[in-house]
Amino acid sequence: MSRLLDNVCSELQRLPGIGRRTAMRLAMHILKMDTEVVDTLSQSIASFRHDIRYCRSCNNLSDGDLCPICSDTRRDSSTICVVEQVQDLMSIENTGQYRGVYHVLGGVISPMQGIGPSDLKIDLLCDKLLAGNIREVIVAISTSVEGETTLFYLLSRLKAFPDVKVTTIARGIGFGDELEYVDELTITHALMNRREVTNVK
């Protein structure tokens, strides 16, 4: 086998979800792409890794010192939505409904993976709260065991700021989910957090 092909295949296999066959398929596709397009692809990977920075305010990925969200003066900087990772921030941004700012923890507390509270950007969040002008912190962390642990730790830290309202996003049945296939814990929560129907005539 050609050494160049061998190299590109083994390198592509370092990426998650890419095995031997997929790597080969990608390599064959790369061969059919214009040289300039491949150069742009290759350079975008390298420069992403080299030049990306973390927003000094919210730990979001950023090109500069502050991310586009934190530097957007039209956003409500008194409301902070706490998320695990950048992907979660993007999911919320995609709804186009949230006008506050974010805080990216960079993971969840996981003793199994050796991730403790000090590995997360919790101090950075507390510093922001200390500086004042924050009205609400919305915690939008996943409901895994690690997520819940992180939530409880976070709540204990947030007790130091009694003036800040702390909320979590609602747990319930997703739109399009069939009750038949929803797990018991979610149904229990959805029942407990039921809402009175007010707008029916």
Next chain:
Amino acid sequence: MSRLLDNVCSELQRLPGIGRRTAMRLAMHILKMDTEVVDTLSQSIASFRHDIRYCRSCNNLSDGDLCPICSDTRRDSSTICVVEQVQDLMSIENTGQYRGVYHVLGGVISPMQGIGPSDLKIDLLCDKLLAGNIREVIVAISTSVEGETTLFYLLSRLKAFPDVKVTTIARGIGFGDELEYVDELTITHALMNRREVTNVK
């Protein structure tokens, strides 16, 4: 969203089977990789596209003028296995059972995609046959409509070389396939090409 992240995601989406979410997942993984590893990955993609060559004898991917198979003197150069694409060559190589050489057509005749006989490396194959010393041509092309068309065209060209034995790989029931789920055409072929059992005592 960060421009660097945006760039790398849109570039990754040029690859087959990589959508918005997968691109994001790959980008996040790239972020966790060592800078040197990412550089090697990025460079391997670019240099693969820039420096790869096609073997002048068999059209296989190659680092140099001749591919490792064609330049291997231990291989039987009098037997040529004709395949559509490099991946097929590799599948056969992976069996470790074939000691002949290959000829990569670079596709199949497909009027729908505007691929005619002149787009395939058929002339190169005929040149090799003209040069002599070839005993057998094994045609290992897929059984799609395009593959069969290519096979018939190829056979018509190979008629010019009556001394060369032309064979196709056997069609039949694959090992582990259940007869219940095998298509009728394959079963028909497998029945027609049945073999007498000779080694049962």
